[in-house]
Amino acid sequence: MPAGLLIFLFGLFPVAFAFFVSLHQWRRFPGEYRGLAHYTTALGELAYVVFFWVAVGALVYGGYILYRQFKQGANNLLALLPGAVNTGALLLFINWFVIVLPIILNIPQRIRGQERVQGIFIQELLASLRDPAALEANQWMWLGILAAVVVSIVWWRLSRRRDGGEALFRMTLAILFIACAILTFQLTASAIQAEVTAAQEAGGELAIWPQVIIISLGVVLIVAAFGLWQRSMKLDDSRRFMAQAAVALMIAAAGYILIAQVPPMLANADNEMLRGFNITVMFVIGTVPLQLGIGLGLAYLLFQNIKGKAFFRVAYFLPYIMPFVATSIVFNILFSHRPTSPINQLMTTLGLPLQKWLLEPTGIFRLIFGDGVPDWLVGPSLALIVIILYTAWTYVGYCTVVFLAGLGNIPNELYEAARIDGANGWDVFRRITLPLLSPTTFFLSLISIIGTFQAFTQIWIMRTPAAQSSVDTVGVYIFETVRNTDPNMGYASAMSIVLFIVILIFTLIQNRVAGSKVFYG
Amino acid sequence: MAETARPLEIPAAEAQQTTPRKPIPWGKIVSYAILIVGLIQALLPFYWMLSSSVMSVTEVNFGYWFPSRFRFENYALAWEQANFGQFMWNSVRITGITLVGQMLVCIPAAYAFARMRFIGRNVLFGITVATLMIPHVATMVPNYLTVIWIGRLSQNLLGFGWLNNWPSLTIPFMASAFTIFLLRQFFAQIPEELWDAARIDGAGHLRFLRAVVVPLSKAPIMTTVTFSFIGSWNALLWPLLVTQTDDWRPVAVGLTKFINNEASSDLHLQMAAAVMMIIPILIMYFFTQKQFTEGIATSGLKG
Numbered sequence: 001m002p003a004g005l006l007i008f009l010f011g012l013f014p015v016a017f018a019f020f021v022s023l024h025q026w027r028r029f030p031g032e033y034r035g036l037a038h039y040t041t042a043l044g045e046l047a048y049v050v051f052f053w054v055a056v057g058a059l060v061y062g063g064y065i066l067y068r069q070f071k072q073g074a075n076n077l078l079a080l081l082p083g084a085v086n087t088g089a090l091l092l093f094i095n096w097f098v099i100v101l102p103i104i105l106n107i108p109q110r111i112r113g114q115e116r117v118q119g120i121f122i123q124e125l126l127a128s129l130r131d132p133a134a135l136e137a138n139q140w141m142w143l144g145i146l147a148a149v150v151v152s153i154v155w156w157r158l159s160r161r162r163d164g165g166e167a168l169f170r171m172t173l174a175i176l177f178i179a180c181a182i183l184t185f186q187l188t189a190s191a192i193q194a195e196v197t198a199a200q201e202a203g204g205e206l207a208i209w210p211q212v213i214i215i216s217l218g219v220v221l222i223v224a225a226f227g228l229w230q231r232s233m234k235l236d237d238s239r240r241f242m243a244q245a246a247v248a249l250m251i252a253a254a255g256y257i258l259i260a261q262v263p264p265m266l267a268n269a270d271n272e273m274l275r276g277f278n279i280t281v282m283f284v285i286g287t288v289p290l291q292l293g294i295g296l297g298l299a300y301l302l303f304q305n306i307k308g309k310a311f312f313r314v315a316y317f318l319p320y321i322m323p324f325v326a327t328s329i330v331f332n333i334l335f336s337h338r339p340t341s342p343i344n345q346l347m348t349t350l351g352l353p354l355q356k357w358l359l360e361p362t363g364i365f366r367l368i369f370g371d372g373v374p375d376w377l378v379g380p381s382l383a384l385i386v387i388i389l390y391t392a393w394t395y396v397g398y399c400t401v402v403f404l405a406g407l408g409n410i411p412n413e414l415y416e417a418a419r420i421d422g423a424n425g426w427d428v429f430r431r432i433t434l435p436l437l438s439p440t441t442f443f444l445s446l447i448s449i450i451g452t453f454q455a456f457t458q459i460w461i462m463r464t465p466a467a468q469s470s471v472d473t474v475g476v477y478i479f480e481t482v483r484n485t486d487p488n489m490g491y492a493s494a495m496s497i498v499l500f501i502v503i504l505i506f507t508l509i510q511n512r513v514a515g516s517k518v519f520y521g
Numbered sequence: 522m523a524e525t526a527r528p529l530e531i532p533a534a535e536a537q538q539t540t541p542r543k544p545i546p547w548g549k550i551v552s553y554a555i556l557i558v559g560l561i562q563a564l565l566p567f568y569w570m571l572s573s574s575v576m577s578v579t580e581v582n583f584g585y586w587f588p589s590r591f592r593f594e595n596y597a598l599a600w601e602q603a604n605f606g607q608f609m610w611n612s613v614r615i616t617g618i619t620l621v622g623q624m625l626v627c628i629p630a631a632y633a634f635a636r637m638r639f640i641g642r643n644v645l646f647g648i649t650v651a652t653l654m655i656p657h658v659a660t661m662v663p664n665y666l667t668v669i670w671i672g673r674l675s676q677n678l679l680g681f682g683w684l685n686n687w688p689s690l691t692i693p694f695m696a697s698a699f700t701i702f703l704l705r706q707f708f709a710q711i712p713e714e715l716w717d718a719a720r721i722d723g724a725g726h727l728r729f730l731r732a733v734v735v736p737l738s739k740a741p742i743m744t745t746v747t748f749s750f751i752g753s754w755n756a757l758l759w760p761l762l763v764t765q766t767d768d769w770r771p772v773a774v775g776l777t778k779f780i781n782n783e784a785s786s787d788l789h790l791q792m793a794a795a796v797m798m799i800i801p802i803l804i805m806y807f808f809t810q811k812q813f814t815e816g817i818a819t820s821g822l823k824g
Contacts, residue, residue: 323798
């Protein structure tokens with residue numbers, strides 16, 4: 001299936017490839033192995049903590065799948081064997097792949113300068129497959145695959161279960177997760193060890209392990225506090241108070257640990273990237289609620305038997321499908337710094353001072369409350385605010401349309417029942433519409449968060465040299481790293497992976513938090 | 522200078538939108554008023570874009586709302602200066618190849634996922650849908666490297682490279698997980714009896730797909746075509762990465778270059794160029810808007 005191949009090549013494989021690249025010095029072609037160095041450049045010592053936790057997460061997830069399997073049936077204990085063999089085969093395959101990949105990737109460099117003959121590329125390809133190291137790994141791989149196939153078939157025959165294939169798949173997945181966790185852990189540990197030894201040789205002391213453990217403790221505390229909070233909701237009054245006091249205490253302790261320990265670990269991090277993350281988070285926090293709120297309001301109004309509903313819908317939707325490039329330029333000019341630009345005309349009419357808008361790097365709270373605002377409280381710059389407004393403007397129509405569809409799915413009887421009970425409009429909205437709309441809201445916020453995290457076009461167009469440092473998100477920073485005349489692909493990949501992990505964490509948190517509130521009717 | 526500034530003044534009407542009122546007699550009027558305010562905020566930038574595209578530079582700079590005279594020569598000028606003919610042609614070619622390729626790849630794939638039974642079908646489909654959740658940023662760099670490498674390969678084998686050429690701009694987008702997902706949902710609903718009838722008539726999977734399934738699913742196919750058309754026409758990040766000369770640059774990149782270099786102070790020309798870029802999208806949208814918004818709504822709920 002060509003589709004499968006393409007999706008694999010450009011959809012899934014890249015994540016693994018990115019990780020592989022991020023471990024190397026890499027310009028346009030692979031260079032030397034550099035371990036986690038790119039990650040420490042990006043994140044400082046916090047990188048170790050992150051990797052430690054990725055490993056722990058994979059371990060827990062693998063364990064969880066195993067646990068669920070065992071709860072379902074006892075004869076699954078046997079499935080551990082084929083699962084383990086399959087994982088082994090997969091790892092051997094990956095091992096072979098990792099050995100062969102750089103050799104293959106270097107072919108264009110090796111044949112550069114030679115005359116261009118049709119067959120030469122194929123020759124090189126075959127030659128690189130016959131590389132001694134690759135050949136050995138290859139043999140191991142085939143051995144592993146053979147063993148995996150045999151064991152799987154034998155197990156399948158013996159178990160005689162209808163869902164045997166699925167159980168096998170889950171087992172393999174679980175053990176694969178655990179194996180990956182162990183490998184990641186080993187990678188992290190060896191990187192930390194190397195660093196510590198280097199520091200000792202230089203005569204210093206480096207306390208990475210204690211730091212990792214302390215910060216992990218903080219994270220565990222927060223997670224535990226969240227769990228306790230959820231449980232406390234079910235308790236009676238007096239106990240609930242105790243539990244909530246404990247939650248508060250735990251959060252305070254965790255907060256203290258994190259605030260005290262994280263900044264020194266970030267001391268060696270890439271400041272530009274950290275700023276990028278800061279901006280990205282502000283951007284997301286500013287955009288998503290705005291567009292969801294306005295979208296919901298418009299959809300709710302449109303839903304009330306409005307004449308010309310279709311027309312409104314079409315019009316609202318217009319900004320969403322227009323090329324971002326074109327509409328960004330319009331906003332560029334609408335919000336230009338000239339005193340006669342349309343928005344500044346509006347400001348004059350309203351009796352407000354003129355603004356430089358996109359040229360203004362100063363934080364918004366400092367603009368409102370004067371220079372007394374401390375540095376960490378200045379908030380998004382005015383330029384970023386304009387970009388937030390623009391982004392919300394484009395997505396409002398999309399939110400409206402999806403909300404409208406969600407509203408249409410709410411059965412009419414509920415409204416009628418509420419009306420008979422004498423509920424007023426606001427009550428109906430709060431008690432019926434919002435809860436029943438929660439799956440739509442959840443979906444939309446998920447899509448919006450992922451979308452805004454990777455926003456690029458509007459920022460690329462609307463950034464000005466004057467305010468550049470206050471609007472460049474991580475995405476833009478990664479792009480700049482790749483487009484550089486001396487591109488550092490390894491570093492860019494490392495940042496991509498970090499961004500991916502951050503989005504993943506955001507999604508997971510949102511899943512947990514919203515999961516308890518979403519009501520599937 | 523900024524002591525008392527309140528730069529972000531959300532209009533009162535927008536704040537009210539979240540507090541709907543209903544049974545009051547004049548509630549309807551308020552609703553309409555708010556909806557119309559919403560309409561204005563959605564459309565005003567477009568009005569401004571159109572009107573300033575026929576103004577002179579000074580009029581744009583002074584923030585006029587109506588042109589004193591319609592200067593349609595702006596369009597000709599922008600077209601000329603931005604080398605827009607080339608970019609438009611590129612965009613048309615890129616979009617066309619992407620769409621054709623996507624249909625050729627995705628329709629059979631969606632069909633296989635919906636109606637054929639093979640080992641690991643559900644797992645594969647799950648993986649396909651899961652790729653939708655991976656952000657582009659995470660895959661951008663490795664995809665770039667992959668394209669560079671495959672480009673060298675085809676340079677040597679077939680005699681044309683990928684970078685700065687059509688394959689890098691189109692092939693990565695041909696297998697769209699979103700299209701496959703959308704089409705599969707529809708294909709799965711086609712009644713089984715049709716397939717039985719077709720089989721009795723001696724048709725295989727391919728023939729059934731061509732003669733029955735595709736004609737039946739014109740509407741969802743049109744929806745996905747519109748989606749992909751818009752996505753391909755509007756893309757900026759990837760084309761910016763993989764093109765170095767104007768030979769294959771799409772309009773989005775061309776426009777970006779135009780506003781940054783040639784016309785950095787000719788605001789009226791920027792507007793004219795922007796209008797020209799959105800015209801194809803507008804046409805497409807007004808022909809398919811019903812299916813399109815419906816497609817968004819259903820896919821939104823199912824996704």
